[in-house]
Structure formats: structure tokens, C-alpha cells
Amino acid sequence: MNTHYISAERLTIERVGEILEKKISIALSEDAKNRIVRCREYLDNKMKSSDEPIYGVSTGFGSLCNISIGYDELGTLQKNLVMSHACGTGERVPSEIVKLMLLLKIQSLSYGHSGVQLATVERLVDFYNNDILPVVFQQGSLGASGDLAPLAHLSLPLLGIGEVEVDGIILDASEVLEQFGWEPIALQSKEGLALLNGTQFMSSFGVWSLLKAMRLSRQADHIAAVSLEAFDGRIEPFCDEVHIVRNHRGQLETARAMRALLEGSQIISRPKAHVQDPYSFRCIPQVHGAAKDTIAYVASVLENEINSVTDNPTVFPEQDMVVSAGNFHGQPIALAMDFLAIAVAELGNISERRTYQLISGSRGLPSFLVANPGLNSGFMIPQYTAASIVSQSKGLCMPASVDSIPSSQSQEDHVSMGSNAATKLARVVNNTERVLAIELFNAAQALEFRRPLRSSEAVESLVERYRKVVPYIDNDRVMYPLIDASITFLQNN
Numbered sequence: 001m002n003t004h005y006i007s008a009e010r011l012t013i014e015r016v017g018e019i020l021e022k023k024i025s026i027a028l029s030e031d032a033k034n035r036i037v038r039c040r041e042y043l044d045n046k047m048k049s050s051d052e053p054i055y056g057v058s059t060g061f062g063s064l065c066n067i068s069i070g071y072d073e074l075g076t077l078q079k080n081l082v083m084s085h086a087c088g089t090g091e092r093v094p095s096e097i098v099k100l101m102l103l104l105k106i107q108s109l110s111y112g113h114s115g116v117q118l119a120t121v122e123r124l125v126d127f128y129n130n131d132i133l134p135v136v137f138q139q140g141s142l143g144a145s146g147d148l149a150p151l152a153h154l155s156l157p158l159l160g161i162g163e164v165e166v167d168g169i170i171l172d173a174s175e176v177l178e179q180f181g182w183e184p185i186a187l188q189s190k191e192g193l194a195l196l197n198g199t200q201f202m203s204s205f206g207v208w209s210l211l212k213a214m215r216l217s218r219q220a221d222h223i224a225a226v227s228l229e230a231f232d233g234r235i236e237p238f239c240d241e242v243h244i245v246r247n248h249r250g251q252l253e254t255a256r257a258m259r260a261l262l263e264g265s266q267i268i269s270r271p272k273a274h275v276q277d278p279y280s281f282r283c284i285p286q287v288h289g290a291a292k293d294t295i296a297y298v299a300s301v302l303e304n305e306i307n308s309v310t311d312n313p314t315v316f317p318e319q320d321m322v323v324s325a326g327n328f329h330g331q332p333i334a335l336a337m338d339f340l341a342i343a344v345a346e347l348g349n350i351s352e353r354r355t356y357q358l359i360s361g362s363r364g365l366p367s368f369l370v371a372n373p374g375l376n377s378g379f380m381i382p383q384y385t386a387a388s389i390v391s392q393s394k395g396l397c398m399p400a401s402v403d404s405i406p407s408s409q410s411q412e413d414h415v416s417m418g419s420n421a422a423t424k425l426a427r428v429v430n431n432t433e434r435v436l437a438i439e440l441f442n443a444a445q446a447l448e449f450r451r452p453l454r455s456s457e458a459v460e461s462l463v464e465r466y467r468k469v470v471p472y473i474d475n476d477r478v479m480y481p482l483i484d485a486s487i488t489f490l491q492n493n
Helices: 013-023 031-049 071-085 095-109 118-129 148-159 173-180 191-196 200-230 240-244 251-263 284-306 332-358 380-396 419-450 457-467 482-491
Strands: 003-006 024-028 087-092 138-139 163-167 169-172 313-317 322-325
Touching: 013 031, 013 191, 013 200, 013 284, 024 031, 024 095, 024 118, 024 322, 031 118, 031 313, 071 419, 095 148, 095 200, 095 284, 095 380, 118 148, 138 148, 148 191, 148 200, 163 173, 169 173, 173 284, 191 322, 200 251, 200 284, 200 332, 200 419, 240 251, 251 284, 251 457, 284 332, 332 419, 380 419, 380 457, 419 457, 419 482, 457 482
Parallel strands: 003 024
Antiparallel strands: 087 138, 163 169, 313 322
16 A cells, blocks of 8 residues: 555554554545544634633643734644744754654544644645654753744645755755645644644654664564673573563564574584583573563653644643543653653663673683774674663663653643653664664674574574675774674664
């Protein structure tokens, strides 16, 4: 299917990954269009027939909620909201995450509980399909009242304001709208609030990180299998019986994956002089498995979030209700993203320990994995690099979700800081990818010292593919390009 139709059908994490990876275009289903139009018409009629103030529709925002706004100024109110809230700073949000923000914002608005114009959502669809990516910054959101600052930057180009990236070039949004023959959107009541309230900044970083964590979790098992072989490790700790009596799903799944990866290996099946392996090898099922269980939990939380209405107020046309509540509060996903950061960091933590064991001169391996140590430093410093990265990740794993700083004259007196949890999570995921790449760099080198014995078909196939981009090291050479090549290898496999 070349087009994904936005609808009330549940959007899975896997489907999001497929849409992004295959660059599938999106469109609103007829049902989604009808929902959006019905809600907008209801809100317009409600405004005409009711004298009751509606938060953010006929009032100011935040602690200004008690100030009523005249009917003829409601559009200006919404435009002013978007402009005044675009206060982001710091690093730019990566383009692939901005695109994901567009997708998730469209999904949330499509349920017909936000009161937006159909034209507004269709323009977001146009941006998505034409890779017109608003310039958004990483700092500025408290993760409650929605991701106000980043979503304001996402929304500015709808009004012909702000900047967008097109084909890697930053352009004024007004210039791009003119190129496509599009008029700026004239916001109606509630629309600015619908665009700015919501958790799409947090959720997009979370989903992007989760998809990458899923891949890294699989790769961690494969890389650990190479390391176990290179270290001449034992297979007994991976037997079913051990893990069934503890009964953690991820642990058992990891043990079975490791046995499958090592099936048929000459190295793993030969008699061993040592009775036990260090924890970083023996406890692969327990550590990798705990990460798998965490990933599964976080996936369930984030999948609920991306299928939710998270702006405020929430409009219920069938029940004749407009409710000012708190679905924009990021606490559910803030906690989950902090948890995922810890789990992914631990994949890096145990990986660095395996790297250290491989260069330690144990089990018949030469010190620092070179045939002539002394003259050559060999793989001494890649382990330093991995240790440095792991240490940074540990610092990043302090939970952001336990912090709260009141804002808006204490009307918004408890916030989730989920945006900080999200951006930290992305850094930890990238860090762990680098650490695993360094482990593979070392493990492939160490495996050569077990020749002529052969490992399993799965391990030998992985190493053969890896050797096409990263060579065996005889004597010292500049290492950083090889580490970069190793990272790229993981990203492409």
C-alpha cells in the first residue's frame, strides 16, 4: 500500500516504523474527515448558542483563563497564542523526528475531539507528504499543557510564519507556501490551542527512541554471541531450565535467542577449562532480558499515547460537552521514557564490560587484541571511548519525571518534564548504539584468534558482513573511522 489512511484504527508502533522507513504517504480517511468536520461544526454552533465561557476558546490561556475574549477577536487570539509560544531554543529537533511529530499530531486531531478545521489538518498532511519540515528546537517544553513551545514552532508555518526545512535547506515558511500556491491558514477559535496542546514532541522522541531500542536489543544479542565465542564462553547458562524457574519472559527469550545464534558452533561446543564466565557473559539473559521486558512495557504505553486525544479542552459533540481537563499532561510517558533510558543504558553498560574482558588478556586472547602488544596499543582506547560514553549515559539516566517547576503563576503547578525525559532518552539510545558498535569492533577482532575453529552460521555470517566495512587490525592505525563505520553498520543492519 503506497498510502496510509489516518483513521480511528489503532496505529501500532510497528506501523509507524513501516510508514517512516518505507516513506509511505498519508491521507485522511473519509471517516476522519467527517469526525473533524462534525466537531468543528458543533463548536461553531456552541459558540453562537452559549454565553458560557469556554477555556481557550473564548478566554485567555493558562492563568489568564478568567479573561473573556470578544467573538470578533477569537482568530487573533489563536494566532497570538501560536506566535507567543514559539520560544524554543537549543539544538534543532532532527528532521526524522519532526516528520514523526507531524504524523502524530495529525493522528491525534483526526479523532474529532479537538475542534480544528479540516483545512488545518489537511495542510499538516501536505507538509508531511511534501517533506516540508518545520524548524523545531529541543528545549522549551515542560511536558504539561502539552509541548507548547515545540508544537508552536511546528505550527508557525501553517500561518506562513517561521522556518521550514525542504531538501536540507532552511527557508522562510511564507516562501514555501507561495511556491506551492497555498494561502496561510486563518485559525478559528480553539485551533491554536488544539495545535499547541498535546504530547507529540515527547511522543515522537519516545517512539523514535523505542524503534531504535527495539533494533538495538536484537543487535545486542547478536553482538553478545560474537563476544561469547571470542571469549570462549560457556553455553550452559543459556539452557531453558535455568530461566523457566525464574520465569521472566525477556530472560527466557534472550537465552533461547543466544542458543539459536550459537547453534552448530565448534567453539561453543568444545570442552572448557573454566567453570564460570564473568557476569557480563553469564548474565546476558538476565540483563538483556530485563531490557526486552522494559521495551515491551514502554511500547504499550507509547502506543496508547499515540492513539489518544491529548489537547485541551476536549470536545464531545455527541454528549454536548466541552471539557477542560488534563490529557496534555505527559506523566504517563515521562515515567516510561525515563524507564526506557535506564534499560537501554544497561545494554550499553554490560556491553562495555564484555569489551573490557575481551582486551584484558584472558582466555588465551592477546592483551588489547593485537599480536604484538607494546609496539601496538591495539584496542586499548576504544574501550576508553566506550567507558566514557557509558558514564555519560549513567548521568543522563537521572529521571526527569521526578522534577516539577510551577509555571503560569502556579495555574500549571505540576508539570511532567517529559520533554526532558524524551530528549535524554534519545541521547542514551544513540550512546548505546555507539557502545555496541565498539563491542562488535572488538569481538570481531577477538574471534580471529580462535581460528581455525568456526563459530555458528549466524555468527560467521554477521562477521563476514561486518568485515566488508571494517577490516581485521594487524598493526596500529587511526581507529575513529572504523568506529564510525561500525556504527553505520549497525544502523544499516
